[in-house]
Amino acid sequence: SQWGEENLQALSIQEGEDVTMNCSYKTYTTVVQWYRQKSGKGPAQLILIRSNEREKRSGRLRATLDTSSQSSSLSITGTLATDTAVYFCATDNYAQGLTFGLGTRVSVFP
Amino acid sequence: SVLLYQKPNRDICQSGTSLKIQCVADSQVVSMFWYQQFQEQSLMLMATANEGSEATYESGFTKDKFPISRPNLTFSTLTVNNARPGDSSIYFCSSSLTRDGEVFFGKGTRLTVV
Numbered sequence: 001s002q003w004g005e006e007n008l009q010a011l012s013i014q015e016g017e018d019v020t021m022n023c024s025y026k027t028y029t030t031v032v033q034w035y036r037q038k039s040g041k042g043p044a045q046l047i048l049i050r051s052n053e054r055e056k057r058s059g060r061l062r063a064t065l066d067t068s069s070q071s072s073s074l075s076i077t078g079t080l081a082t083d084t085a086v087y088f089c090a091t092d093n094y095a096q097g098l099t100f101g102l103g104t105r106v107s108v109f110p
Numbered sequence: 111s112v113l114l115y116q117k118p119n120r121d122i123c124q125s126g127t128s129l130k131i132q133c134v135a136d137s138q139v140v141s142m143f144w145y146q147q148f149q150e151q152s153l154m155l156m157a158t159a160n161e162g163s164e165a166t167y168e169s170g171f172t173k174d175k176f177p178i179s180r181p182n183l184t185f186s187t188l189t190v191n192n193a194r195p196g197d198s199s200i201y202f203c204s205s206s207l208t209r210d211g212e213v214f215f216g217k218g219t220r221l222t223v224v
Contacts (some may be wrong), residue, residue: 033213042155042202042215088152097143097155098204098213099170 008031010105015081021104024071029091032065032072034057036085047074079108111138114203114216122222123193131188131219133203137182143204144176147218153202159186193223 013019025032030051035043047063049056049072056063062075072089085103090098113136123129133142141160145153157178159165165178179191180186190197 042218044215045212048191090215094160096166097158098145098153099155102152 001002007066012109013079015079015108015110016055016081017079017108018075018077019079019083019106020073020075021087021106022071023089024069024099025089025091026070027091029093031092032063033090033092034061034072034074035088036083037088037103039083044088065087076081076106079106081108081110084108085088112139112207112214114206114214116201116216116219118219118222120131120222125194125223129190129193129221131201131203131217131221133186135184135205137207138185139205139207141205142180142186144178144186144188145202145204145215146171147200147202149199149222152191154207155188155199156188179217190221193221195223198223199220209214212214 011019026060033048034046036046037043047056047058049060049063049065051067060077064073076083084107086103088103089101092094092098112145115134117132121129141158143158144156146156147153155168156171156176157165157167159178159180161180161183172176175191176194188201200220202218203216206213
């Protein structure tokens with residue numbers, strides 16, 4: 001598998017709290033992407049971070065990439081109930097499709 | 111952006127039958143990808159489909175079981191042959207406009223094989 005065992009997890013937090021989820025990958029990649037999948041929907045891309053970037057922000061989202069440890073993280077600040085979803089990281093195999101991590105289920109309670 | 115329309119949204123079929131899933135893009139795209147997602151699990155890349163060429167299948171997926179057609183730059187079909195209960199999952203088509211760019215997914219087709 002491309003992904004480490006630590007990807008699979010479920011987090012329950014209260015609205016307003018911050019949350020960080022991590023993933024690690026085993027083989028070289030030029031891009032790490034983070035997706036959110038809400039119940040009954042397809043994945044929606046949140047952030048794409050390239051190998052020459054250490055950090056990328058988009059609104060309340062912050063992604064980091066450490067190519068030396070082959071790991072990435074996604075943080076959400078000030079969570080809302082609408083952030084409840086499963087979050088996946090994925091590597092892009094030179095535009096030959098995505099390899100998804102196991103995902104993190106985040107439940108945000110009001 | 112690319113909008114991908116999948117049809118049907120969901121279907122129930124009998125074991126041993128075949129089901130065809132269509133994916134239509136609202137603009138021309140070079141590559142289309144098909145993914146399988148079992149309940150409460152991650153997405154697994156099944157195959158890559160480029161116009162006018164045979165689809166490239168990932169390990170565990172075969173042309174005989176999941177034939178894919180890509181007759182033009184906006185359309186692809188995935189067929190599930192000899193469907194079994196173990197094929198019950200959600201199938202997504204996906205594409206992007208540029209390499210390493212934003213990736214878009216259809217809403218998925220939920221298949222139940224009984």
